[in-house]
Structure formats: structure tokens, C-alpha cells
Amino acid sequence: xxxxxxxxxxxxxxxxxxxxxxxxxxxxxxxxxxxxxxxxxxxxxxxxxxxxxxxxxxxxxxxxxxxxxxxxxxxxxxxxxxxxxxxxxxxxxxxxxxxxxxxxxxxxxxxxxxxxxxxxxxxxxxxxxxxxxxxxxxxxxxxxxxxxxxxxxxxxxxxxxxxxxxxxxxxxxxxxxxxxxxxxxxxxxxxxxxxxxxxxxxxxxxxxxxxxxxxxxxxxxxxxxxxxxxxxxxxxxxxxxxxxxxxxxxxxxxxxxxxxxxxxxxxxxxxxxxxxxxxxxxxxxxxxxxxxxxxxxxxxxxxxxxxxxxxxxxxxxxxxxxxxxxxxxxxxxxxxxxxxxxxxxxxxxxxxxxxxxxxxxxxxxxxxxxxxxxxxxxxxxxxxxxxxxxxxxxxxxxxxxxxxxxxxxxxxxxxxxxxxxxxxxxxxxxxxxxxxxxxxxxxxxxxxxxxxxxxxxxxxxxxxxxxxxxxxxxxxxxxxxxxxxxxxxxxxxxxxxxxxxxxxxxxxxxxxxxxxxxxxxxxxxxxxxxxxxxxxxxxxxxxxxxxxxxxxxxxxxxxxxxxxxxxxxxxxxxxxxxxxxxxxxxxxxxxxxxxxxxxxxxxxxxxxxxxxxxxxxxxxxxxxxxxxxxxxxxxxxxxxxxxxxxxxxxxxxxxxxxxxxxxxxxxxxxxxxxxxxxxxxxxxxxxxxxxxxxxxxxxxxxxxxxxxxxxxxxxxxxxxxxxxxxxxxxxxxxxxxxxxxxxxxxxxxxxxxxxxxxxxxxxxxxxxxxxxxxxxxxxxxxxxxxxxxxxxxxxxxxxxxxxxxxxxxxxxxxxxxxxxxxxxxxxxxxxxxxxxxxxxxxxxxxxxxxxxxxxxxxxxxxxxxxxxxxxxxxxxxxxxxxxxxxxxx
Numbered sequence: 001x002x003x004x005x006x007x008x009x010x011x012x013x014x015x016x017x018x019x020x021x022x023x024x025x026x027x028x029x030x031x032x033x034x035x036x037x038x039x040x041x042x043x044x045x046x047x048x049x050x051x052x053x054x055x056x057x058x059x060x061x062x063x064x065x066x067x068x069x070x071x072x073x074x075x076x077x078x079x080x081x082x083x084x085x086x087x088x089x090x091x092x093x094x095x096x097x098x099x100x101x102x103x104x105x106x107x108x109x110x111x112x113x114x115x116x117x118x119x120x121x122x123x124x125x126x127x128x129x130x131x132x133x134x135x136x137x138x139x140x141x142x143x144x145x146x147x148x149x150x151x152x153x154x155x156x157x158x159x160x161x162x163x164x165x166x167x168x169x170x171x172x173x174x175x176x177x178x179x180x181x182x183x184x185x186x187x188x189x190x191x192x193x194x195x196x197x198x199x200x201x202x203x204x205x206x207x208x209x210x211x212x213x214x215x216x217x218x219x220x221x222x223x224x225x226x227x228x229x230x231x232x233x234x235x236x237x238x239x240x241x242x243x244x245x246x247x248x249x250x251x252x253x254x255x256x257x258x259x260x261x262x263x264x265x266x267x268x269x270x271x272x273x274x275x276x277x278x279x280x281x282x283x284x285x286x287x288x289x290x291x292x293x294x295x296x297x298x299x300x301x302x303x304x305x306x307x308x309x310x311x312x313x314x315x316x317x318x319x320x321x322x323x324x325x326x327x328x329x330x331x332x333x334x335x336x337x338x339x340x341x342x343x344x345x346x347x348x349x350x351x352x353x354x355x356x357x358x359x360x361x362x363x364x365x366x367x368x369x370x371x372x373x374x375x376x377x378x379x380x381x382x383x384x385x386x387x388x389x390x391x392x393x394x395x396x397x398x399x400x401x402x403x404x405x406x407x408x409x410x411x412x413x414x415x416x417x418x419x420x421x422x423x424x425x426x427x428x429x430x431x432x433x434x435x436x437x438x439x440x441x442x443x444x445x446x447x448x449x450x451x452x453x454x455x456x457x458x459x460x461x462x463x464x465x466x467x468x469x470x471x472x473x474x475x476x477x478x479x480x481x482x483x484x485x486x487x488x489x490x491x492x493x494x495x496x497x498x499x500x501x502x503x504x505x506x507x508x509x510x511x512x513x514x515x516x517x518x519x520x521x522x523x524x525x526x527x528x529x530x531x532x533x534x535x536x537x538x539x540x541x542x543x544x545x546x547x548x549x550x551x552x553x554x555x556x557x558x559x560x561x562x563x564x565x566x567x568x569x570x571x572x573x574x575x576x577x578x579x580x581x582x583x584x585x586x587x588x589x590x591x592x593x594x595x596x597x598x599x600x601x602x603x604x605x606x607x608x609x610x611x612x613x614x615x616x617x618x619x620x621x622x623x624x625x626x627x628x629x630x631x632x633x634x635x636x637x638x639x640x641x642x643x644x645x646x647x648x649x650x651x652x653x654x655x656x657x658x659x660x661x662x663x664x665x666x667x668x669x670x671x672x673x674x675x676x677x678x679x680x681x682x683x684x685x686x687x688x689x690x691x692x693x694x695x696x697x698x699x700x701x702x703x704x705x706x707x708x709x710x711x712x713x714x715x716x717x718x719x720x721x722x723x724x725x726x727x728x729x730x731x732x733x734x735x736x737x738x739x740x741x742x743x744x745x746x747x748x749x750x751x752x753x754x755x756x757x758x759x760x761x762x763x764x765x766x767x768x769x770x771x772x773x774x775x776x777x778x779x780x781x782x783x784x785x786x787x788x789x790x791x792x793x794x795x796x797x798x799x800x801x802x803x804x805x806x807x808x809x810x811x812x813x814x815x816x817x818x819x820x821x822x823x824x825x826x827x828x829x830x831x832x833x834x835x836x837x838x839x840x841x842x843x844x845x846x847x848x849x850x851x852x853x854x855x856x857x858x859x860x861x862x863x864x865x866x867x868x869x870x871x872x873x874x875x876x877x878x879x880x881x882x883x884x885x886x887x888x889x
Contacts, residue, residue, distance in 0.1 A: 035118035036110060037222055038229050047323060048316050051272045054230045061104065061223050074202075075099075077119060081127055082195035089119070090202025103203065103222070122225065126199050129237030134194045136238065136266045136338060137248070141189040143343035148184060151347070151453075151542050157549050172547040174666050175505055183502055183547055185349055187247030196244050201225070209236045211243035213251045215490045218244050235267040242266055252472055252499055256353040256464075257345075258282070258363040265337040271319065271326045275299055282363045286370050287329045289426045291718045292377040292385075298322050298716070318715070325718040332720055333370075341369045344451070350506070350541035354456040354464045355437065359407055371430045372438045372449035375726065377719040378423055382726055388424075389431050390730065391851065392875040396431040407432065418875075446724030453540035458517065461541055462510045465503060472500045506545050512670060513544055516555040519674050522654045523559060524647040532560055552670045557656050562623050562644065565615030572621065573612040573682045576629070580605055581695040606698050609635055610683025621645075621652060624683050628661065628697055636662045638669040640697045643680060652680050659696055730872060731856075737867035738855045741846040744778045744792040751788065752776040753813045754832055756886040758806075768823050770804040773797065774836060775882060784813075790848070791880060794841035802835050810889040819889060840866040852876045 033039075041057065044050050075089040091102040092115065099115040101108045145164050152158040168181040175183065198217040204210060208224030211217070224236035242263040243249050249259050260279045274280055275295045284295040302322065304313040345352045345365065352365035361367075379385040389396075395418065403410040410432055414425045438449035476496055478484060487493055513536040525533045534555055543549055580603065587600045607629040615622040626641030644654040655677045660667035680686050687694065745751065755775040774796045778788035797803075808821040811832070818835055821827045833839075843856040852875070855868035 033117055035121045036114050037118060037226060038121070041226055041230060043230050043232055046320075047270055048314065048319050050230050050232075051270055052314070054227050054270070054272075057223065057226050057230065075115075075119075077123070079123060082130060082192045084197065085126070085195055086198050087119075087123055087126070088198065088200045088202070089115075090200060122201060122220075125225070125228070125234065126196075126220075126237060129234035129241065130191065130195045132234045133238040133241045133266060134189075134191045137189055137194070137245075139339070140343060140346075141187060143339070144186055144347045147343050147347040148186075148542060151540065152546060152548075155540070155543050157543065157546055167548065172505075174547065175501065178498065178502060178505075180547060182498070183505065183545060185346055187346065189247075193247070194241065194245060196241060209240040211240040212486075212490075213243060213249060213254065214246045214492050214495070216244050216246075231270055233267070235269075238266045239263045246495075251475065252468065252496075253353070255471065256362065256468070257356055257365065261363050261366070262337070262342070265334045265342075268330055268334065271323050274326050274330055282367060283330070283333050286333060286367065287718070289376050289378045289423075289430065290370060290374045291329055291332075291720050292381065293325055293329060293716050293718045297713075298326075301713075321715045325716060328718050328720065336370065336373065337366060340373075341366055344369070348451075348453060348540065348542055350461055350464065350545065351451075351453055351456055354461055354541075357464050357467075358405060358456065358460065368433050368437050369451070371433050372451065373723060375721040375723055376427045376430050377721060379427055382719050382721045385427060386726060389427055391873045392428060393431065394852075394877050394881070395875045396428055396435060398877055398879075399428070400432050400435060403432075443724070447727075448724045453542070454538040456541070458510055458514045458537060458539075458544075461544070462507065462514065465507045465510060469500065469503045469507060472496060472503060476500065509544050509551055512551055512555065513539060515671050515674050516557065519557050519654065519656060519671070522646060522674070522676065523644060524649075525559060526647070529560060532556055532558070557642070557671050557674075559644065559647075561615065565613060565622060568615070570614050570617060571611050572614045572619070573610075573684065575610045575683045575687065576607055577610070577687050578605060579608055579694055579698055581698050583699055604698070606631075607633060608640070608687075608694060608697065610641070610687060612682040620650075621681050624652060624680070624686060626683065626686070626697075630662075636668075638662075641686070641693075643677065643686065651678070653677060655693075657693060657697070661698075731858075731870035732872070734869055734871065737869055738871045740844060740855065740868065741790050741792055741848075744788040744790055744846070746781045746788075750816065751781060752778045752794075753784065754811045754816070754818070754886065755793075755882050755884045756809060756811065757883045758885045761883075761885075766807065768805045768807060769885075771798045771802065771806060771809075774832075776841070777880070777882065787880070790846040791852075792844065792846045793880070793882065795843040795845070796836040796838075796841050798835055799837050809886045811886045812889055818886070838866075842866070844868065847876050850876055 042053055044053060073093045075092045075094055077087045077089070079085050079087065093100045093102075097112075099110050099112060101110055145168075149158060149164040152164065153160055158164060168179065168184070168186065170180055172178050172180055172183055196216045196218045198215075200217070200219040202219060202221065203223075204219060204221050207221055208227060209218060209220045211219070218237075218240040220236055220240065228234060228236050240263075243259065249262065261282055264279045269277065269280060274283065275298055287293045287295065298319075302315045302319045304315070355365040355368060356362050358364070375382060376385045376389065379388050395414075399410055399413050399418075402413055407429060411425050411429060414420045414428050415422070420428060434449055437452055437455055439452045441448055441450050475483065475487065476493070478487075487496065516534065517536050520533060527533050536555065544551070582601050582603055584599045585602050587594055587597050590598045608626055609629060610624060610626045612621050613623040613625075614620060622645055624641070624643040625639040627635035627638075628640050629635055638658070640658050642656040643652045644656070645652050646654060653676055655673075655675050656671050657673040658668065658670060659672045660670070662668050677686075677690075679689065753776075755777055757772045757775070758769045759772040760769070776794040776796070778792045778794075780786040780788055802820060805823050806820060807823055808819070808827070810819040811817070812819075816832045817829055818832050819827055819829050820835070840857075843854060845852060845854050847853075851873045854872045854874070856870045856872075857866045857868050858870050859867070
């Protein structure tokens with residue numbers, strides 16, 4: 001096999017890290033002769049010494065190494081293990097009495113016995129590597145199923161006493177030949193499927209190994225093999241094998257998430273590769289901001305690079321100190337990835353891959369998963385960092401509003417407009433991402449963050465799925481000979497066709513949800529009408545794609561009034577009209593009689609029945625439906641056209657069209673298009689003004705084609721703090737009470753406007769309301785549009801008789817009066833101070849330097865002797881955020 005062309009097909013290999021050989025392997029090392037590739041290489045007990053030995057091996061390989069252009073002459077060994085494995089020893093040629101081995105220094109002669117030692121040794125390494133790899137993933141499938149089952153039960157899509165396993169092997173009714181487990185992307189985790197069919201042992205310049213996606217073929221280089229030996233690991237094998245397992249990584253998803261980071265998570269990388277390898281850049285970023293561990297600082301402290309080209313000196317003792325911290329971090333990150341994130345990722349792939357697309361970062365989803373799980377600690381430790389983030393919570397909200405989706409813009413605003421340091425910006429980003437992609441929930445006594453599975457809009461999910469379909473089509477329709485050979489040579493076309501079919505199914509369901517949302521919004525359907533107002537925009541991707549959720553039945557493109565009116569059949573116009581249209585069909589005379597035209601245009605005639613209804617019998621149209629008539633002139637069972645009158649509208653404005661004929665079972669009865677129309681009073685108006693739409697109802701629908709110098713600092717200690725583990729003091733306590741601000745009350749304390757907030761928003765006018773607070777916002781003398789010095793706001797509670805049952809409240813800030821009407825009572829006018837509970841506020845907010853202070857009487861001491869014993873700090877915002885539900889009079 002030619003391994004030269006790898007750019008578009010391979011997931012690049014990672015350098016090998018450390019995982020301890022089992023005791024059997026170590027015993028064999030003592031008893032048996034090592035191969036000529038390993039005999040002069042050591043595998044020290046100490047990890048730092050192993051790093052040095054690995055570096056020597058790396059340096060011994062030239063930049064340009066021998067790679068085979070042709071496969072003739074290589075030694076091939078087949079083994080009946082797992083599903084059968086074939087081993088190809090490249091750069092080895094059998095010359096009967098000896099073996100010739102080629103490397104960067106030319107050709108070398110080795111005995112057949114020496115080759116047999118290498119063959120046995122390497123094959124054992126691969127067989128054990130399969131076992132190690134399988135052990136890393138064997139719990140993945142049950143965790144995915146458990147995650148999906150929990151989610152589906154929570155959403156009411158699976159009965160509490162049912163198991164998801166019961167339906168996984170059943171066929172999806174709308175997808176011929178495709179099973180539930182295939183639509184849900186649940187992998188088959190079996191040891192035999194975790195073994196590559198082909199293992200190629202041969203040089204590849206600069207690489208430790210490589211893999212051909214979807215083919216179960218991998219390559220291990222002599223350098224990768226040697227480095228695994230030094231590190232007592234199977235890491236190169238496990239990494240490449242992860243790439244080769246199509247249930248985990250495939251060509252279709254190659255651009256949607258970070259393959260290399262994911263494949264690296266099966267390893268426990270040695271300290272040096274953790275500190276410098278490009279595949280682990282995100283791990284280092286996470287360890288810095290979450291665990292307060294700076295890899296760059298370790299390198300500066302432990303490596304002496306003062307003499308270029310004369311070797312790098314390692315401070316072994318200091319490096320060993322940091323090894324303990326790196327060990328905690330690398331195990332924590334890989335453990336979370338494999339045991340927690342990966343099952344969730346596969347269980348909700350559209351959601352997580354859409355996050356990566358949303359943030360233009362193929363590892364964004366995992367970073368956010370870590371941010372939701374662990375507290376940042378990089379600003380002086382855990383408590384100080386959590387406190388700082390809490391103080392700047394309102395700033396996060398303000399920047400989120402300005403930056404919308406783009407988190408690069410978020411960082412830019414935080415850096416430029418607010419002058420935060422890079423480390424502070426990193427922590428702010430965590431706060432912003434948590435707010436957008438997480439939901440705070442109480443789990444036991446902890447306040448934790450859970451993923452918000454409905455945060456990605458239906459439109460963005462659809463865009464991601466259509467991009468994915470485009471990649472599939474590009475593969476299937478590629479004219480490149482190499483791509484064709486790759487796909488057909490490995491029998492991948494059927495797999496890709498099935499993947500395409502599933503993806504099209506996902507797209508159709510997302511489109512249906514989007515159409516329903518558009519219909520519901522155009523119809524102004526009331527939210528409290530649960531049968532006809534389904535909040536599809538809050539559906540998770542699993543709710544959308546799960547075949548057991550019958551969307552076509554659940555999403556009703558109709559209204560309660562229409563369904564009721566249809567039963568009475570008060571029709572004011574009943575019209576059957578002829579439709580003439582043209583369609584292409586196969587030419588029966590091609591090619592014998594007509595060699596030039598394989599298709600011909602045929603004129604056709606059909607009929608449509610349009611009925612106009614008057615539901616309330618006021619001689620005005622309320623609804624129109626249109627049924628295609630079959631060739632025997634009987635109507636199809638469901639309308640092809642529906643035209644609705646929105647709530648509170650006097651005109652028919654909303655057109656719903658289903659282009660699928662009844663012969664298309666999967667699409668019939670499901671709308672294809674919704675749009676606003678005007679000037680239609682009866683079915684005859686629609687017929688005369690919408691000829692193109694009507695003709696399209698009868699043409700066979702064709703699918704659109706997709707286009708194609710460090711000071712002496714104490715060693716760092718990793719700080720790993722799960723969310724909810726540490727609660728920073730939200731308030732500072734002073735039992736004697738905090739001092740109130742000065743000089744903001746002028747003119748006898750009358751320089752304020754009144755702000756009144758109800759506990760619930762969007763309440764109906766005649767619905768009784770409960771007051772959350774009444775606030776006095778103080779303004780500058782003589783200028784009501786400018787806040788007082790310090791932007792002081794006092795918060796009061798209303799007296800008990802004004803706390804709830806309020807139907808109307810108005811205020812007059814000039815006279816400091818309020819008008820209140822309670823249920824079943826007249827409008828009463830009061831001096832505003834008589835509505836307040838006591839003379840003193842229970843809370844005061846004011847600016848102090850760069851911060852906004854909140855002092856509060858949480859103990860509710862007697863009003864005439866209020867003590868503000870608690871204080872909280874937030875970064876001062878540019879604009880105060882207050883809500884006023886009281887109108888002016």
C-alpha cells in the first residue's frame with residue numbers, strides 16, 4: 001500500500017506517551033531476546049530518564065526517511081486473531097538465506113532468526129495493544145445508551161418502565177433498512193471490531209504512526225515502536241487504532257471535532273509531550289485556566305537552553321516535582337474525556353458538533369464541558385478566582401449582549417473596552433460560555449452546571465447538518481481517481497450511502513420543526529394552547545432526531561378553530577379546476593427510434609378541488625383547503641394546500657403547501673413550504689393568482705443536488721475544583737454594619753425617581769401581580785437624566801397590604817405620588833413613602849471606584865435601626881440594569 005498520499009485521508013499520528021507494560025510483558029523482556037530494533041535502547045524506571053532516552057531516539061532519525069513507493073517484496077504475515085489480522089513488514093525483503101532491512105542509512109543484512117524475533121515481538125505488541133484499546137472504550141456503549149435513555153425519559157419520549165435497549169435493533173419505519181441504533185449513532189463495542197485488519201510496519205517521515213479512516217488499516221513506524229518500548233506503553237498503537245475504528249472516528253466527521261485530541265485521550269502522555277506536543281495544546285490551556293498550572297513556566301524553570309546546539313539541560317529534580325502535578329492533570333483530563341464527555345458527545349452529536357462549528361473551534365465542546373464541570377483557579381487560586389468571576393458576573397452579561405455569538409469578539413471587547421488582562425479574559429470567557437451553553441441546577445447540596453441542549457437554534461443545527469451532507473456528497477461524487485479507489489477499494493460506498501440517508505432524515509426533521517415554528521409564529525397561536533403551540537425551538541437535537549418522537553403527528557399545522565369549523569362544513573365556495581402541466585419522463589423510443597433524447601416532455605392534465613369555508617357564518621372566508629384529485633378524480637386523503645387566517649386578523653394570510661403526492665408515503669401530509677400571501681378571499685383567487693404553485697403540486701418532486709527568565713518561585717500545585725465544591729463567600733460580613741454612602745440625598749432627599757418591579761414579567765393586564773421591590777434611583781441636582789454621584793439606588797419592600805394582588809400601579813416622580821388599584825377595589829392615590837415598609841431601605845447599591853457595592857440588611861433588624869451587615873462587590877457596569885413596571889402619570 002502506498003502511504004505517501006495522506007493529506008485528505010489520514011488523521012495524523014501523535015507521538016507516543018507512557019502507559020506501563022503489564023507484568024507479563026516485563027517478564028518476557030527479561031527471559032527473551034529483544035529484537036535488533038530494541039536491543040540497544042533502554043526503558044528506565046524513571047519517567048524523566050525515559051524522556052531523555054526518547055529524545056535520543058528521535059534525534060537519531062533523519063528528517064527524510066526511506067518510504068516505500070511500491071509494495072512488492074515486503075514480508076506479509078497473517079494471524080488468526082480477533083477477526084483476522086495481516087501484518088505488513090515494509091522495508092524488509094526476504095533474500096532466502098537472509099533478510100535485507102532498509103532505513104535512512106541504507107540497506108542492512110539481518111538473519112532470518114533476527115527477523116523472527118522482531119516479527120513475534122511486534123505482533124505480540126499489536127495484540128496486547130488491541131486489548132488495551134478495547135479496555136479504554138468497553139464501557140462507552142452502555143454509557144451512551146444510559147445518557148440517551150435518561151434524556152428521552154426526561155422529555156417524555158420513552159416510558160419510565162421501558163428500556164432504550166428494547167428498540168435499538170428495530171427498524172425505523174420511515175427509513176427502510178435502517179435501525180434505531182444507527183440513527184442514534186450508538187457504536188458496537190466489541191473486541192474483534194477494535195482490531196485493525198491491516199497493520200503496516202514501516203518508515204514514514206517524521207511520524208510515529210498513521211491511520212486510514214474507515215478502513216481498519218494502520219501503520220506503526222519503527223520510531224513509534226521504539227518510543228512505545230521506551231515509555232513501556234502501547235500508546236502509538238492505541239492512538240492510531242482509535243482513528244481506525246469507524247464507530248469512533250470517520251471521514252464524514254473529520255472536520256467536526258478534534259480527532260487528534262480525542263485519539264490522544266487513550267494515552268497517558270509523558271510529561272515532556274504533555275508540556276510541548278501540539279495535540280495537547282487544549283489540555284495545557286485547560287490546565288492553566290482551570291487547574292492553575294502553567295506549562296510554559298515549567299519549561300522555563302526546568303530546561304536550560306542557554307547554549308544553542310549544545311544540548312538542553314534538564315533540571316531533573318524540579319521536573320520530578322512537576323511530574324506529580326502533571327500526572328494528576330493528565331489523568332483527570334483524559335478520564336473526564338473518555339468516561340464522561342465522549343458518551344455525552346456521541347449521545348448528542350449534533351449539539352456538540354454544532355458548538356464546535358458555532359465557536360469555530362473543533363475542540364470547543366470539550367472545553368465547555370470542562371468549564372461546566374470545574375471552577376477556574378488561575379487568578380491567585382480557587383477562592384480568589386471564583387470570587388473575582390462573581391464580582392464580574394454583570395460585566396459578563398454586558399459583554400455577552402454586545403458580542404452575540406462570536407467569542408473572539410467577546411475576548412476583544414473584554415480586552416479593549418474593559419482593559420482586562422489576558423488571564424482575566426480567559427476567566428471571563430469561562431463565565432460567558434457557562435451562561436450561554438450551561439444551565440445551573442441543584443444536584444444534592446451542590447449548585448452545578450448542566451449542558452443546555454436547546455441553546456443551539458434549529459436553524460444553526462440545520463446549517464451544520466447540511467454542511468455535513470455536502471461533505472458526504474463530495475465523497476460520493478468525487479471524480480478524483482484516488483478518492484474513487486479509496487472508497488470502492490475499501491467497500492465504503494454502501495456505508496456512505498447509509499450515512500447520507502440518515503443525515504437526510506435528520507435534515508428533514510429539523511426542517512419540519514423550523515416550518516412548524518414559522519407557521520405557529522405567523523398564526524399568533526397562544527402559548528397556553530398546548531395542543532397547537534409546541535415550543536420546538538426548545539427541543540434538544542435528540543428530541544428532533546429520535547424516530548420514536550412522531551413529529552409529523554405531534555406538530556399540527558392547523559388551529560383549534562379550524563379543526564372545530566371543519567366539522568360543520570360551512571363551505572361558501574367549492575371549486576374543481578383543471579390543471580395543465582408539463583413533466584419529463586423516459587423516452588420509450590430511446591435509443592432505437594430516437595437516439596438523441598433519453599427523456600421527453602409530456603403534457604399532463606389533472607384536477608384540484610379548492611374549498612372556502614366560513615366558520616362563524618358571517619359571510620366572510622375563514623379558511624381554504626385544496627386537494628389533488630387522483631386520475632379517477634377521487635381526492636387524496638390529506639390536503640395539498642391550506643390557507644389560514646391568523647389570530648386577530650381579518651384576512652387569509654398564511655399558505656401551507658405539501659408538494660408530495662400520496663404515493664410518496666414518507667413525505668405526504670407533511671408541509672414542504674409556508675409563506676405569507678395576500679389578496680386571497682376564495683379558492684378561485686388562489687387558483688387564478690398562484691398557477692406556478694398549483695402546477696408544482698402535480699410535478700414529480702426532484703431532490704435538490706447539494707453543492708458539491710523566571711524568578712525563584714515556589715513550585716506550582718495543580719488546583720482541581722469541581723463546580724459546587726467551593727462556595728466563595730458571596731457576601732462580606734460586618735456585624736457592626738457597613739457604612740452607607742454619603743452626599744447622594746439632596747433637596748430633603750427628594751431627588752429620586754421611583755422604580756417598581758413585579759416578581760413575574762409578561763403578565764396580563766387584568767392578572768393580579770406581586771411586587772418584588774420598590775427602588776429609589778437618585779439623580780443629580782437639577783438634572784433628572786443624570787444619576788447621582790455614586791449612582792445610588794435604595795431598595796424597599798412594600799407594606800404587606802401592597803405586596804400582592806395589584807392590578808394597576810402608576811407613579812408621579814414630580815410629586816412623589818403613586819396610584820394603586822387592587823383586585824375588586826377603586827384606584828387609590830398615596831404618598832410614595834406611605835407604600836414602603838419602614839423608613840430605611842433593606843438594600844443599597846452604589847459605585848465605589850471600579851466596583852459596584854451592594855450592602856444589605858439580610859437579618860431584617862428593626863427598620864429604625866437597620867444594620868447593613870452584608871456587602872457584595874461587582875465590577876461597575878457602564879449602565880445600571882433596573883426594571884420599571886410602573887407607568888408615569
